[in-house]
Amino acid sequence: MLEIIDLHATVGGKEILKGFSLTLQPGQVHAIMGPNGAGKSTLGYVLSGREGYEITGGSVRFEGTDIAELAPEERAALGLFLAFQYPVEIPGVNNTYFLRTALNAQRKARGEPELDSMAFLKLVRQKLSVLHLKDELLHRAVNSGFSGGEKKRNEIFQLALLEPKLAILDETDSGLDIDALKAVADGVNHMRSPERSFLVITHYQRLLDYIKPDVVHVMSEGRIVASGGPELALQLEREGYAAVRAGAR
Numbered sequence: 001m002l003e004i005i006d007l008h009a010t011v012g013g014k015e016i017l018k019g020f021s022l023t024l025q026p027g028q029v030h031a032i033m034g035p036n037g038a039g040k041s042t043l044g045y046v047l048s049g050r051e052g053y054e055i056t057g058g059s060v061r062f063e064g065t066d067i068a069e070l071a072p073e074e075r076a077a078l079g080l081f082l083a084f085q086y087p088v089e090i091p092g093v094n095n096t097y098f099l100r101t102a103l104n105a106q107r108k109a110r111g112e113p114e115l116d117s118m119a120f121l122k123l124v125r126q127k128l129s130v131l132h133l134k135d136e137l138l139h140r141a142v143n144s145g146f147s148g149g150e151k152k153r154n155e156i157f158q159l160a161l162l163e164p165k166l167a168i169l170d171e172t173d174s175g176l177d178i179d180a181l182k183a184v185a186d187g188v189n190h191m192r193s194p195e196r197s198f199l200v201i202t203h204y205q206r207l208l209d210y211i212k213p214d215v216v217h218v219m220s221e222g223r224i225v226a227s228g229g230p231e232l233a234l235q236l237e238r239e240g241y242a243a244v245r246a247g248a249r
């Protein structure tokens with residue numbers, strides 16, 4: 001699904017990813033943990049093709065395709081999705097309109113027929129019930145005035161509608177109350193399938209109680225320094241990053 005080999009990337013002329021490698025198989029959930037400033041969000045942005053994030057070495061293949069030179073929308077059409085750590089507000093743009101436009105742009109790029117309003121609303125209702133999202137949020141401007149938790153739920157709602165093959169969740173759990181955390185985890189678990197993979201960036205082991213990862217990685221200074229099963233997240237919680245990093249050397 002995703003094969004990253006010895007990736008180097010710069011932001012604002014500064015090298016942040018320094019030899020990052022990871023292989024994610026279809027159906028797998030990998031968690032990435034690591035101290036502040038390790039480069040976790042940078043990895044998400046580099047994979048999604050955000051402007052200003054430049055790949056200077058190594059390779060990134062998504063389902064066998066080298067995506068380094070592709071525009072963000074081309075990566076999205078291939079089935080890559082990034083849920084932002086800080087979802088952007090788009091005042092003046094209705095959330096339902098935004099979601100339908102995004103979904104139809106991807107369908108069009110894949111040569112699939114666009115959904116009309118009726119078909120789209122049917123899909124929305126179906127997904128809403130899974131995520132316990134208030135439908136009032138659909139009628140407001142995208143994320144505008146949404147609480148932190150509402151923005152994160154809205155990101156997962158986008159994910160549910162777009163049905164990507166690979167979803168990268170960047171600290172989607174931060175700022176969520178317990179009920180919202182469970183709703184987000186339920187949404188993700190509902191979407192798990194043998195064909196879909198997730199890269200879950202998080203600081204908190206508790207999210208991984210709800211979304212069970214196959215592999216947990218520890219990232220530090222732009223590369224992975226330790227990998228293991230879910231027990232690694234528990235060890236991190238107990239012992240901290242420095243001890244785990246020292247043990248991995």
Ligand SMILES: Nc1ncnc2c1ncn2[C@@H]1O[C@H](COP(=O)(O)OP(=O)(O)OP(=O)(O)O)[C@@H](O)[C@H]1O
Nearest residue numbers: 011012014016034035036037038039040041042043
């Ligand atoms: N535009 C930029 N110019 C210069 N440095 C940047 C830029 N964007 C990010 N960085 C730096 O890159 C490093 C990695 O940042 P990144 O946000 O990827 O870390 P992170 O692991 O996601 O951290 P956190 O856990 O705090 O969210 C940080 O030192 C940050 O200051």
